[in-house]
Amino acid sequence: MTSSSALLTDRYELTMLDAALRNGTAHRESMFEAFARRLPAGRRYGVVAGTGRLLEAIGRFRFTDAELDWLRAADVVHASTLDWLADYRFGGTIWGYREGEAYFPGSPLVIVNATFAEGVILETLILSILNSDSAVASAAARMVSVALGRPLAEMGSRRTNEYAAVATARAAYIAGFGATSNLEAGRTWGVPTMGTAAHSFTLLHDTEEDAFRAQVEALGAGTTLLVDTYDVEKGVETAVRVAGTGLGAVRIDSGDLPSVVASVRDQLDSLGAVNTKITVTSDLDEYLIGALSGSPVDAYGVGTSVATGSGSPTAGMVYKLVARRGDDHEWVSVAKSSVEKVSVGGRKTAVRRIDSTRTAREEIVYLGDGPDGEPEGAQDESRERPLQATLMRDGVADPAFLGAAGTKAAREHRAAVMQELPIEAFRLGAGEAAIPTVYR
Amino acid sequence: MTSSSALLTDRYELTMLDAALRNGTAHRESMFEAFARRLPAGRRYGVVAGTGRLLEAIGRFRFTDAELDWLRAADVVHASTLDWLADYRFGGTIWGYREGEAYFPGSPLVIVNATFAEGVILETLILSILNSDSAVASAAARMVSVALGRPLAEMGSRRTNEYAAVATARAAYIAGFGATSNLEAGRTWGVPTMGTAAHSFTLLHDTEEDAFRAQVEALGAGTTLLVDTYDVEKGVETAVRVAGTGLGAVRIDSGDLPSVVASVRDQLDSLGAVNTKITVTSDLDEYLIGALSGSPVDAYGVGTSVATGSGSPTAGMVYKLVARRGDDHEWVSVAKSSVEKVSVGGRKTAVRRIDSTRTAREEIVYLGDGPDGEPEGAQDESRERPLQATLMRDGVADPAFLGAAGTKAAREHRAAVMQELPIEAFRLGAGEAAIPTVYR
Missing domain, CATH: 3.20.20.70 (Aldolase class I)
Incomplete structure (x- = not known):
């Protein structure tokens, strides 16, 4: 087994890259977002897991001669695209929920800011890791509480x-x-x-x-x-x-x-x-x-x-392009508009509103650049806990999230977050998310 | 990521090894069997997959310095056991259903003949691979037929x-x-x-x-x-x-x-x-x-x-010691006897009875050394198709089952086997196994 993670990837990511490199759109700065439209059936909350593994896997996302030779032989992309892949190092920035954080429908779990080319080819890797690890953690957390x-x-x-x-x-x-x-x-x-x-x-x-x-x-x-x-x-x-x-x-x-x-x-x-x-x-x-x-x-x-x-082997998260710059370098929010799979475009900033009893009440997702000025609710003793950390900046992962130490920190973060969820979150029976997700 | 598969193992396999090496029982020749007590809920048949991957993973089951150093530091086993692990190469024989074969409750899918020591430490690897790959293949086969x-x-x-x-x-x-x-x-x-x-x-x-x-x-x-x-x-x-x-x-x-x-x-x-x-x-x-x-x-x-x-993410196969030699070198059939998890001890030989219309009618599991003398049913134009191949002999895998060629061969074998299943096997609704498993 190779140590490169680069071919743990759906072919269409490389064919999109190939086409976008040819017409230049590959270089448009973009925002991709990973989120879950809903929680696994009947669950009251989910637990984010896989973040630390993901950051390490992105570090191993390299097209070495072994990968390039196979892509050439399989005629997946043009030769000029192979040259681009040979030099590929993810150089973008990733914000996201800390590993161990609770999440709810629509929570913007991972936001990737990079060129389209750099961000699009991480889609499968990001989803594979987050979907499988979060499914396990979300089930396991219920067992722990019971x-x-x-x-x-x-x-x-x-x-x-x-x-x-x-x-x-x-x-x-x-x-x-x-x-x-x-x-x-x-x-x-x-x-x-x-x-x-x-x-x-x-x-x-x-x-x-x-x-x-x-x-x-x-x-x-x-x-x-x-x-x-x-x-x-x-x-x-x-x-x-x-x-x-x-x-x-x-x-x-x-x-x-x-x-x-x-x-x-x-x-x-x-x-x-x-x-x-x-x-x-x-x-x-x-x-x-x-x-x-x-x-x-x-x-x-x-x-x-x-x-x-425990009945939900995958968390059902998706990875969507939510904004990209046009030729005029202005940001354009984008979203698929067909039938049942509506997404919300644009860069999102998420906070959790914690009331004066230290209980979570709302998942607030700010569209655009986040809350302006004074944090809302400061006068009624509730506060807004920021949910997104900088996981990777300019291609460099924050070492606090990596390895055994990062795993232990995630476990501790999860324990603290559980203290803050309303008691309804721990009901075993099927029902709605424990707190609502609100867009502002 | 290391290329060794040796720590993809439950700790108790090494602690059992440790204890059995100390009293000498580790060297008793043994038969282990992997089988499924039942099919995934409502399925009519299962499809064996993972065999080729398993044979390759057993080839990479090596305790190098990296594995041994960690086991020593974690104090998992005694030093003498580490020495034994350092020399470990699986040298036993494995018979099993060909990859792509249909299976039913009780089908003896994999039989490992080796010392207890050599066989017991492969338990997790064998089950991880067969359970996950067979779950996928069993679901996928239904999609293919429909x-x-x-x-x-x-x-x-x-x-x-x-x-x-x-x-x-x-x-x-x-x-x-x-x-x-x-x-x-x-x-x-x-x-x-x-x-x-x-x-x-x-x-x-x-x-x-x-x-x-x-x-x-x-x-x-x-x-x-x-x-x-x-x-x-x-x-x-x-x-x-x-x-x-x-x-x-x-x-x-x-x-x-x-x-x-x-x-x-x-x-x-x-x-x-x-x-x-x-x-x-x-x-x-x-x-x-x-x-x-x-x-x-x-x-x-x-x-x-x-x-x-598709609702059954794991095939539920188990790996059991079914026979071992005693101090007198005689084979002893063994089986757990507690409550609901009864197993059938002894070495098993499996055939599928195919009637004169080339339709499978029974999964026949012979206890002991298999059918004696003339194959049963030879006079009524039905025949008994042997289901077990020698996958590995004395630690050497049959190359026909490995790599891309083995994968393709498994696909072809599955296509042939599907032709032979009775039409009831392809009903989508929940029900019983398409053919009965009979012990003789």
Whole structure:
């Protein structure tokens, strides 16, 4: 696999570039905007994720000889366009919502200011990363809020593409999960990793006891033993006998969880293993996590539902040209006008109105250059929190958003933003966005 | 990004390895099996995809210094296990369904024969690739059958992770799509690429006519012009005026497609552009494609629904230890016995019974070493088609399954297999698997 991200691109971006270079319009300064027309079905808010990955991927968006040779052989664009691509380095400016920020329908999540040529060829890369990572984070955030402080681990790598799995682990971490099973996410993004054993480890051994002894020998009594390969009650008994009452945790991966968890807790307590925790992992999603809120569960492991966005595997964001300069160098707002896919043209500045109780009330999108003069509402103790940061200036990414540190910062930003959402945002049932989006 | 696939792995695989190396069970010869307990909701059949990618990824499953240094720093396993990983090369044998093959609940899709140590650490990689690629192929195959021979192009890259997008394009191609928008899929897997222009290209220009002229200048009159940026009727008129009646195609991306397509066809014909084709692309899925079967559409472009498995983004396959040798070197069939997740232990050999009308009737899974003696049913003119090929022997992949050639072969195999499925398999509505799975 090449390290260049340049061909992670829809062909039409290069054919548009090709045509626009020939008539000179490619060099018109432009504003592109990524936004979502609506939230995933019934959600009250979305969580922006992927921003840090995107900035790094733009840095690797280079047409090396390998890419150029293939484009030449496939006859995708003219030779003069290949020359232009050989020199391509994104030199524009990108403003956008911080990673971890909540978003709503119409929130101007990413604004790319560059020539048409420079901006148009990033369309697929921007949308792929934001749509997939934000879908995961938006689902994961609901699981975090319904878990009421109990830790969640992401373990859905096997349910999604092998590289998407790494991004999934990262997005779930930003949304408040505490750990992942995915080792590459640990290495690349600093996400804490976890995991001890599967059923195959028990089946490998002649007896469950042999397996537990081997695991405790290697990982210590503080490990988590998987107790449901054969019979849960016998499994728990064997686990405590082998590891002692200092056993870290037992994991349950099947059965009617509320009843199984209750009886396992009773059994552990009666065996004196009062500090041994119970982890459950069995096709959980936000609804099943909620249904376990009254059970003595200590931690959740979530796989399929978080990796697939719990019914909404993509966030549905689009990337549109919203303004460009004409031959007279004046800005022209542009928007598609056909039927159901109406967009709002022009450069947008977004703020979130926070009332005197520190609760978000409106997503305000200013058209044009943003709020003029005194911030509105200053007199009634509400304030307008600016939502857009400069992610990249003149082609240089702000390092605060990159790598493991940027990932951790996004996780912290998400936690702060969640504090500010109105309580309606955390209802699990389907409904409207928690706050309205207002254009001014 | 590293080219090693070794950390695309759940941590528990390495902790199991660690414990099993310490007590020697790691070296027990084992059989692991990947299979699906059920098809995605309501589907009649699934399509296996990802096999070729998997074989290549196993070849890149190497713990180089970069991986080992991180594992050491993160204290994942003991030093002796790191030494074992440093030398790791998968040396086992893998049998499995050919890529492009149809599958049903319980079909033994991949069987890995290796030591426990060698086989267990491939679990996540195998499942990530097969689950995601097969989900796409299974959805795409339904779109292909309902399109009744009209060509389909995959254009969902922006709706999934940027690397998953490449795999999506490949899986859809195997399932019968004719092309993709994704350039990397063209380069890596030989999938034909397509695409001309987006709405942004029209909006960049001062008029739609300017945009069309620029595109025809660069790409020729045989190009596809996108006619719905402003007003479809005016767009079609302008398109034919600019490109002439030799215009290749118009693309429509919005509106009530049956009515819009009918009026555009009439308009094109009345303008003399009788050979100009109509491509539609507007959140299509298998049901909307079916609803257009009576409309004069020439080609479909499908994005979100194919990239997200049309409601089933993961195939739900699992990877289980089904047999291993004991200390006496005898094979022992093993299976988890708890509650709802019962598995069938033992090595399995699968055939599909094809009747005298060349129609598939049963998925027969032989337990143990497979059918004995004379193939059953030889006297009634039915036959049993073996479903498992040797994908990798002693760590060496069969080159017939790799690269662009393997991808093309998988596409051809899928086409042949589809001919053999009973007609019930192609019903769009929810229902049971088209043929039963029988254990013998």
